[in-house]
Amino acid sequence: MNPQEKLAITINGETHELDVPVNKTLIDLIKEDLGLIGTKDGCRQGICGACTVLVDGVPIRSCLELAVRCNGKNVTTIEGLRDAGNLHPLQQAFIDNGAVQCGYCTPGMLMMAVAFLKENPTPTEEEVRKALIGNICRCTGYTGSVRAVMTVAENQGSNQTKSIEITA
Amino acid sequence: MDIESSKPTAQDPQKLRHVGKPCKRDDLINKVTGKWIYGTDFTLPGMLYAKALRSPYPHARIVSIDISRAQQFPGVNTVITADDLPSYRFGSAIRDEPFLACDKVRYTGEPIAAVAAISEEVAREAIDLIDVEYEELPGVYDVLEAMQPGSTLVHEDMDQYEMEGEYNRCPGSNIVGHTKIRHGDIEQGFLESDEIYEDVFTTQHVQHCSMEPHVGIAKIDEDGSVTIWSSCQSPYNAVRDMANALGLPYNMVRIICTGVGGGFGGKNYLRVEPLIVALAMHTNGRPVKLAFTRDEEFIASVCKHPVHLTFKTGVKRDGTITARKITAIFDTGGYADTGPLVARNGAFSGTGPYRIPHVSVDSYCVYTNNPLGGAFRGFGVPQLTWAHESQMDMIATRLNIDSVDIRMRNLYDLGDKTCTGEVLRTSVGVKDTLHLAVDLSNQGMQHKISDSPRIVRGQGIATMHKLTNTPSTSSVIIKMHADGTVNVLCSTVELGQGIYAALRQITAEQLGIPMEHVRIRAPDTDYTPFDQSTSGSRSVFHSGNALIRAADDLTNKLCKMAVPLLDCPIDSLVYNDGAVWQKNSNKFITAKEIIAGHFGPRGATVQGDGTFTPFGAKPPDKETGQTPRMSAFWMYATQIADVEVDVETGRIKVLRIVAAHDAGTIINPEGAEGQIVGGVVQGLGATLCEEMHVTEGVITNPTFVEYKLPTTMDIPEIVTGFVDSFHDEGPFGAKGLSEPALAPTSAAVANAVFNAIGVRITSLPITPEKILHALKLNQIDT
Numbered sequence: 001m002n003p004q005e006k007l008a009i010t011i012n013g014e015t016h017e018l019d020v021p022v023n024k025t026l027i028d029l030i031k032e033d034l035g036l037i038g039t040k041d042g043c044r045q046g047i048c049g050a051c052t053v054l055v056d057g058v059p060i061r062s063c064l065e066l067a068v069r070c071n072g073k074n075v076t077t078i079e080g081l082r083d084a085g086n087l088h089p090l091q092q093a094f095i096d097n098g099a100v101q102c103g104y105c106t107p108g109m110l111m112m113a114v115a116f117l118k119e120n121p122t123p124t125e126e127e128v129r130k131a132l133i134g135n136i137c138r139c140t141g142y143t144g145s146v147r148a149v150m151t152v153a154e155n156q157g158s159n160q161t162k163s164i165e166i167t168a
Numbered sequence: 169m170d171i172e173s174s175k176p177t178a179q180d181p182q183k184l185r186h187v188g189k190p191c192k193r194d195d196l197i198n199k200v201t202g203k204w205i206y207g208t209d210f211t212l213p214g215m216l217y218a219k220a221l222r223s224p225y226p227h228a229r230i231v232s233i234d235i236s237r238a239q240q241f242p243g244v245n246t247v248i249t250a251d252d253l254p255s256y257r258f259g260s261a262i263r264d265e266p267f268l269a270c271d272k273v274r275y276t277g278e279p280i281a282a283v284a285a286i287s288e289e290v291a292r293e294a295i296d297l298i299d300v301e302y303e304e305l306p307g308v309y310d311v312l313e314a315m316q317p318g319s320t321l322v323h324e325d326m327d328q329y330e331m332e333g334e335y336n337r338c339p340g341s342n343i344v345g346h347t348k349i350r351h352g353d354i355e356q357g358f359l360e361s362d363e364i365y366e367d368v369f370t371t372q373h374v375q376h377c378s379m380e381p382h383v384g385i386a387k388i389d390e391d392g393s394v395t396i397w398s399s400c401q402s403p404y405n406a407v408r409d410m411a412n413a414l415g416l417p418y419n420m421v422r423i424i425c426t427g428v429g430g431g432f433g434g435k436n437y438l439r440v441e442p443l444i445v446a447l448a449m450h451t452n453g454r455p456v457k458l459a460f461t462r463d464e465e466f467i468a469s470v471c472k473h474p475v476h477l478t479f480k481t482g483v484k485r486d487g488t489i490t491a492r493k494i495t496a497i498f499d500t501g502g503y504a505d506t507g508p509l510v511a512r513n514g515a516f517s518g519t520g521p522y523r524i525p526h527v528s529v530d531s532y533c534v535y536t537n538n539p540l541g542g543a544f545r546g547f548g549v550p551q552l553t554w555a556h557e558s559q560m561d562m563i564a565t566r567l568n569i570d571s572v573d574i575r576m577r578n579l580y581d582l583g584d585k586t587c588t589g590e591v592l593r594t595s596v597g598v599k600d601t602l603h604l605a606v607d608l609s610n611q612g613m614q615h616k617i618s619d620s621p622r623i624v625r626g627q628g629i630a631t632m633h634k635l636t637n638t639p640s641t642s643s644v645i646i647k648m649h650a651d652g653t654v655n656v657l658c659s660t661v662e663l664g665q666g667i668y669a670a671l672r673q674i675t676a677e678q679l680g681i682p683m684e685h686v687r688i689r690a691p692d693t694d695y696t697p698f699d700q701s702t703s704g705s706r707s708v709f710h711s712g713n714a715l716i717r718a719a720d721d722l723t724n725k726l727c728k729m730a731v732p733l734l735d736c737p738i739d740s741l742v743y744n745d746g747a748v749w750q751k752n753s754n755k756f757i758t759a760k761e762i763i764a765g766h767f768g769p770r771g772a773t774v775q776g777d778g779t780f781t782p783f784g785a786k787p788p789d790k791e792t793g794q795t796p797r798m799s800a801f802w803m804y805a806t807q808i809a810d811v812e813v814d815v816e817t818g819r820i821k822v823l824r825i826v827a828a829h830d831a832g833t834i835i836n837p838e839g840a841e842g843q844i845v846g847g848v849v850q851g852l853g854a855t856l857c858e859e860m861h862v863t864e865g866v867i868t869n870p871t872f873v874e875y876k877l878p879t880t881m882d883i884p885e886i887v888t889g890f891v892d893s894f895h896d897e898g899p900f901g902a903k904g905l906s907e908p909a910l911a912p913t914s915a916a917v918a919n920a921v922f923n924a925i926g927v928r929i930t931s932l933p934i935t936p937e938k939i940l941h942a943l944k945l946n947q948i949d950t
Contacts, residue, residue, distance in 0.1 A: 136872065139846050
């Protein structure tokens with residue numbers, strides 16, 4: 001039986017206090033303890049990016065992150081992306097630009113894209129591709145995801161949508 | 169069973185409201201919000217977690233297994249070996265595979281024991297407590313060696329296994345399947361040739377790498393019935409194969425499909441299900457779940473068959489092909505899975521879409537102690553396309569003929585007869601795909617041209633055709649609710665390819681109702697009728713045709729019910745646009761009103777039933793491969809690759825792929841484009857960077873760290889186009905399109921590399937090392 005530690009963690013704006021085994025990963029905490037199934041397990045080796053969540057706004061591979069290291073931190077998962085019931089502009093753009101087929105890589109890719117656009121709101125296409133290099137997709141061939149991110153960036157830039165803020 | 173011809177729906181394309189128009193899929197909102205429930209997310213009360221102990225050896229006798237320490241580990245519910253099971257064997261072509269290895273193991277990763285426990289962590293620790301003594305046996309890892317008389321035998325008892333279908337297995341050898349084509353007189357054909365060329369090509373082990381791994385949950389009820397929640401592609405394959413393995417009636421096996429995170433063929437047949445069913449037999453009714461880890465995806469599932477191909481082709485000096493003799497040897501690994509079918513399928517498309525009077529094909533499916541080959545998008549055709557399109561360019565070079573011209577001289581026209589004896593009587597758009605590809609490639613490229621002296625540019629072309637497994641059957645039920653909205657009950661599976669959108673479009677078009685009134689969800693074989701499989705690019709054609717018949721059945725019923733309500737004779741009534749009308753009048757009654765009028769205010773559901781099997785299909789002759797109808801439809805494509813080769817590093821950069829496809833009528837334009845783009849990128853992976861490194865049966869790179877998949881930085885400009893083509897038996901003229909997308913890509917790139925630097929690579933993948941080595945050899949020669 002692994003030793004346990006107390007953990008206070010805020011996930012999608014809600015704070016939870018839990019006793020967790022020290023070897024529990026963040027993805028297992030999210031999925032098993034909190035029942036948030038949106039974050040996906042694709043490889044358990046930190047390569048495929050399907051497990052990407054934001055910890056204090058920074059994209060993290062939740063399959064390699066220990067839950068206890070996130071004590072006191074703010075985590076955002078795909079479930080926390082909606083804004084008062086409305087789809088995040090990136091979510092809508094993924095739908096509109098053929099960026100989703102099986103959808104398994106989608107939550108991780110969206111979280112990475114959200115963090116990227118916050119840091120670089122006016123990227124070139126090359127920069128978008130580099131940002132998403134760590135999110136593997138086997139279905140779409142990536143062109144739709146890149147197009148979706150560029151579209152949102154361009155709309156943001158021309159102030160057609162309000163700027164995107166997330167609580168993390 | 170009557171096999172009827174289907175009526176083509178020859179509607180004026182101008183009047184179509186849904187088919188061929190943009191249509192939003194209704195699953196995407198759940199996928200972008202993380203709400204879509206995949207097999208990996210699914211849990212049940214009382215569920216246990218499974219792990220398998222897998223052989224570290226490719227060929228070994230099991231001397232002893234001691235599970236006692238594992239059984240005693242806290243949290244373990246059950247530990248089983250083959251001793252705890254009747255001698256169940258499964259397999260889609262030949263039932264050669266035990267649920268757990270019994271006498272010996274035949275591939276690295278074969279399961280020999282399994283644990284069900286309260287958590288994955290406990291199951292993992294318990295597996296480590298199982299002690300196994302193996303006696304290693306000499307293995308056979310080279311497929312050519314495996315074919316030789318006197319080779320180590322992988323299956324000594326091959327003749328004891330039950331086999332579905334006739335594949336010409338050869339007991340006493342490692343040959344589990346042998347498909348033949350004999351057309352014309354091959355020796356005569358070579359005599360008539362001006363030149364004869366013989367070349368060898370090879371392909372590698374490639375892994376599907378679906379983002380969601382294989383996963384399933386099994387539960388056995390008190391009455392012995394088996395329920396499996398499965399991420400499979402083809403639930404009725406699972407019903408049949410599991411029921412046959414267990415000796416159960418088909419109605420005692422129920423497959424409930426969960427959301428699927430990618431399939432590409434890897435989830436078309438049983439893989440995780442035998443393990444969870446075997447465990448569930450010992451857990452007193454508690455469900456058992458197994459999700460493969462990523463390294464199990466490499467080691468313990470199936471992959472694309474590596475193939476050794478010898479092409480001997482006779483030609484006239486003007487480039488006309490007179491004869492082609494093919495020997496294709498598919499390495500199917502330790503168990504056959506669907507290997508004999510793949511080798512067969514590859515054979516029947518193997519000559520390429522070319523008019524050749526004298527053909528001889530021998531396509532073998534051979535056991536080795538390598539990883540298991542199984543269904544992979546293209547089902548043998550990508551490997552054969554690699555060979556026939558590479559050789560086409562090699563012949564063009566040798567005869568000093570242009571690559572496009574030599575193809576135009578030989579490509580099929582409508583009315584031509586194939587080398588399997590079929591007259592191509594409808595929808596033969598292969599030449600159109602070539603013209604379209606050339607036209608599209610003549611438009612400007614987005615990429616900046618490099619002016620570095622070490623970078624050399626080239627362009628290459630490849631064309632292809634593919635059949636679909638024929639005959640096959642799809643049934644659907646359209647259930648109309650009292651308010652006129654419908655559920656479509658159908659066992660086609662949405663893998664991400666967008667099939668549900670296309671089927672909703674066909675339903676909405678036939679019934680004249682809004683798309684939002686049509687809903688399709690994942691199959692449950694207790695309720696959804698038979699669909700042979702979500703494979704072979706067959707779903708639009710077969711399920712679409714079944715839908716048209718189901719819609720006809722439903723609307724006929726509504727018309728009959730409308731007779732007393734409109735007080736009109738039946739032959740004066742016609743269904744159109746969600747209502748039944750009296751012809752030549754404005755008198756009509758809506759479907760909703762009909763149901764209320766017929767059944768009363770609470771209404772009822774009204775069902776339309778449709779089944780479709782293509783007509784005229786006969787099994788090909790065992791010795792000659794001849795049949796009047798080999799395929800319900802043929803798909804065609806041409807791709808052109810533009811590449812840059814760095815002659816100092818050997819690195820290839822693909823600048824652009826032009827993909828021109830003949831898929832018949834396009835039902836869903838966005839979905840079709842998505843399939844082509846995704847398929848091209850998958851094809852590029854197999855061309856340039858993907859390879860399972862297998863050394864003496866052991867996969868040495870079973871992770872995403874070392875098995876390289878294309879990323880966002882690897883994708884070229886991709887230009888897609890579809891030719892006008894109408895299949896007179898297809899729903900609205902549609903055929904299929906998902907598999908051809910990745911087939912011609914490899915040869916197009918190889919031909920482009922040759923065009924750039926005069927180097928011919930005949931083995932996949934095309935790596936920088938191979939390029940540099942070949943360049944060096946060229947320098948030595950000159």
